[in-house]
Amino acid sequence: MKPFSLVVPHNLADAAEAAQKPTAVLKAAGIDLLDRLKERIEAPTEVVSLLPLKDELAGIAEANGELRIGALVTLAQIADAAALAGPAFAVIREAAGTAATPQVRNRATVAGNLVQKARCWYLRSAAFGCLHGRKGPACLAMTGENRYHSILGWHDCVRVHPSSLAPALLAMDAEYTTFAGGKTQRRKLGELYPKEAKALVDEHTLAQGEIITALHVPPQPADARSCYRESREKLSFDWATTAAAVRLQLAGGKITAATIVLGAVAPVPLPRPEAAKLLVGKAPSDELFKQVAEAAFTGAMPLAQNAYKVPVGMAVLREALHECAR
Amino acid sequence: MKGEVELKLGFGSHTETRKVEVPDGDAPPWDLNTRFTVVGTDTDRLDGMQKASGRAKYTYDINLPGMLYGLIVRSTIARGKLTALELEEARKMPGVRAVIAIKEAGKKVRFVGDEIAAIAASSIDLARDAAEKVGITYEAEDHNVDYLQAQGAPVVDDSGSVADDWTAHEKVDGALGKADVVHTGTYRTEVQTHSSLESHGQVARWDGDDLEVWSSSQATFGHRGELAAAMQARGYKTGSVVVHAEFVGGGFGSKFSAGVEGLACCALAREAQAPVKLMLNRFEEHTCTGNRPAVLIQIRGGVQKDGKLVAWDWRSFGGCGHNGGGGGAAQPDHYLGGIDQRRDHKDLATDTDPARPMRAPGHPQGYFGAELFLDELAMKAGIDPLELRQKNDKQVIRSEQWRMGADKFGWQKARNPKPGSPMPGDDPRFLRGCGLASARWGGMGGGQSGCTCRIHADGTVETRNGAQDIGTGMKTVMAVLTAEELGIAPAMVKATMGHTNDPSGPGSGGSTTTPSLAPTVRHAAWLARLELGKLVAKQLGVPAETVKFAGGKVGPGAPMLSWDDACKLIGPNPIETQGKRFPNYKDAAFNNGVCGAQFAEVLVDTWTGIVKVTRMLAVQDCGVVLLKKLAESQVLGAMIQGMSYALHEQRLLDRRSGRMLNGDFNNYKIAGPADMPEMECIMLSVANGHTNTGAVGLGEPPSVAAPAAIANAVFNAIGVPVRHLPITPDKVLVALSQRKGA
């Protein structure tokens, strides 16, 4: 890594102020950040640590059925959280519990997971200069090696969004709170991600120095069920090749509400409301799920090497739907 | 011992008596009648606790006072010329103590990663900071990193088959014409990297002109010789050169040479007048330390209705690095004895890191093609794959292995009778199948080596050799052989390896460390036993030849001295003997090498294309099994490595730059704990008779069969072969879509 100063703030306001500097960067556990610094694709002068801010940013609390998950809560804590027990929250637990490795999950924070940089191998190597990295004129993966890259929702950059928690929390209609310039703001989680994930747009919409403080999961009705499924190439540590986060409400043998969000297939976590609509009012069946999966992947634009993501992604979505409807 | 002896050789029901000429002075050879006390048992690995406790010091762990950190500066282009190299700016950087040129201006650059310069600084980060200041100018040329685009490459059609015509060959064409069933197929593998967990590298320290090196090495004497020669060639007055490799974190064939990094490390240490540690990072490990090359193989062959192979025509193309060599693929000769055949191979060069031998070079890839072809041919001819092998493989050890393995595995029951359809009782989403494959290897050992054995008056025993134990358990072999000779427990023997001031030994290659060194170690122990026996005989007033060593006691039977009392007879100078490696006994071997048979079962997920290996079984021989538990570990380990190669591993290059994109463990995928199948290994001990121990090599043979067995299992599951390794989900989905009626 290149040299940097470590800034250790003792309150949120100081953290936000220190992180305002254009050459400063925020750090939670640093699981993604350290990877980027070691590759020397980034070289901040200051790294502002959020770890001291346990009081503001840690803990899972419940109030009136709504869950507040502090930004610093780790994936391991989420996977085991008593507050997230039950079929309604399975998608969040499963997304957190299957990510990466036990060692990473013990440190990686939910906020860090949501804002991590895409995992494109051209982007993440200092040896390449690509458009998204602001180091070159074009997307190198589009015409290069792209077996793990996007098949949906891409424009001029085919990076893939690697977060497992993003689709899961989006499927649960989560919201997020940020702190910046002395103010707190709460928004729907979908606003954390750009509408059009173009090359010259960051993975997230946070302003310089804006700090996520918490995630909020709304109260769940008794008949809600959720599920996260992903495909990989090997069962031990591996990145998802496709992922599906699903939330259903079932009553009287029929689906009364549905949310589908796809992961690992687009530059952003991808809600599929049109496909989810097809479920509403219907009884679960494999035939229905096949139809919905087709709809969810309509408009897929596979690249030279990743056409497999279409059938695999549909199969994973089908599996998630079956699991929810069990 | 000298002269002719009668040895009972072989195994189980396949034994023979052979008259063998034993060289004058060697220990009396073991045979099937030998009753062992500790050899062949489940002795614990001698250095196991050092490894488990984290106290074992590998090269990467060596920290010396005043030590600097070295780094190689490497080419970022794949092909061209270095036109200018400017080092002054780097020299001025904080913490930098030496900067040397490796490549001179005007010289060729041959691949991304080619060594250009080296830096030593007080921390690795400072060295990296300085590396960015090295001024490098290139004249780049067009490069090619795809061997199928290289000069001399075959034409490959859309189905992946070689499209060039076969040239006429009278015998082979004739045999194919007469065969009942003929088949052809094109098979393909990708580049696999060794991925030793401890990277390549060294720690070098000069004391005047004397050089001491810790090296992550699988050939301590090889490294020693290279470094000594290189330092002198560089103009450094060089006195003694000693290499240490007490613990080595994997080699798999890539660590025979000290490499450019080794030479650079020693040169930096000399220039900086301080010890230097230079270890490669993971990206360099993947891209600059050699690999198992890719290969494209096309086979056509013919079989009779009764299962007898009658024709074999093979042409293969190796996807090699810039030196255009090392890409050959081996074939299972044991099926092809006496039939009309042709074998052609061509190596193709690309502007990438050249091949280095990797665990059974040429074999896993060649056997994958050959064994999958045979299964396809068998299916076409309506013959069971096992029957096809047994019909054509007359090797007596492997015949037993096929029989034992098939029985233990439940071959008949496990086969999917309708490939492409789920088996009764299975979730219809999944397709089950099983496959088998053979292995063959040499590994008879030989060469020169020495061993020092010492017995001290306080009862402690040492055995010492300067070669390395890279995880095979050679140290434990040394202790067990010595303990066997002396009638004591292995825990009482201190075995030391890895320091070149001890007697010389072989590089760990060709699975020859044990077969080469074991007779030497045993010889040293046997000589030591004779000397101690003489002392005890004199003490007790009995003839020397009546003295036995057993159960920690020494004597003619009654009385018996305790080990400690026997050793008290030794004066202040220990008994010290030098073992010698006699040549392999002429015409003695029961078998010239080893065999092996493996079976695998898979479940293929028809929704996602993921292949899960559910179980694997190996029946493996290695001459006399010296250490049962450790031998099994070798076999099981090779099977997992083979599974990983079959399903996950491949080097992915960006064509435009020639640079590896997955030079890490994120996207270079190695099988992990969650991918483990149920595994079983049956060791078949064979008294081989060619040395005083009769041990043959083991590290490589089980690598040979594993990927092929899995590929065959996938074929049985789907009914359509996946002919291109690694068998990743995308390829499986294509095969699934090609099923009849899909």
Added chain:
Amino acid sequence: MTREVEDPHGSAFSRRAFLKGASVAGIAGATASAATAAGKTLLGRRKPEVFGPGEHEIQLKINGKQRLVKVEPRTTLLDALRERLDLTGAKQICDRGACGGCTVLLDGEPVNSCLTLAMDAQGHELTTVESLSDGDKSHPLLQNFVACDAMQCGFCTPGMVMSSYACLQKRGKPDRAQIRHDLAGNICRCGTYGRIFAAIERTAQAGGR
């Protein structure tokens, strides 16, 4: 000695543990354990501390002992352990958190020390493989690693031991699926996984944790 500060405006401040005589520079990073349920903060805002980019001395609690070590902010815990404290059990293999060879325990939980800044490890209980043996004495897990031959080249072994140890500590008698799950972040190139599972199961059966 702990001194707690409160904010009259109600927003909580992190608690910091002061060690008598220790320099301020050595005590970055809040100790969550020092935060108590009692009480809000009350004094004025404490300014952020800035460390580096150069070296300075920090204190790390390793295997129960406080150790002083000089680090830069960019120094990883792995490098601090291996290069500066000669605790070479944890290995440098991939340096990117993908192989588990650098696994140590942080407050009893396995983490990749290569992806942990040394400075972030302050105030935590760090456990390395060296804690599991002392001279001739060794933890039953290590003995079972040897008995089951759960190593070949041995380079992945310390990381495997730490993940295995954590698995046993957490679960007591893990089943095979739990063992695979807990070890999924560790790679072995020599292929010792089956032996490692056996070593863990053997240790669990004998009641050793």
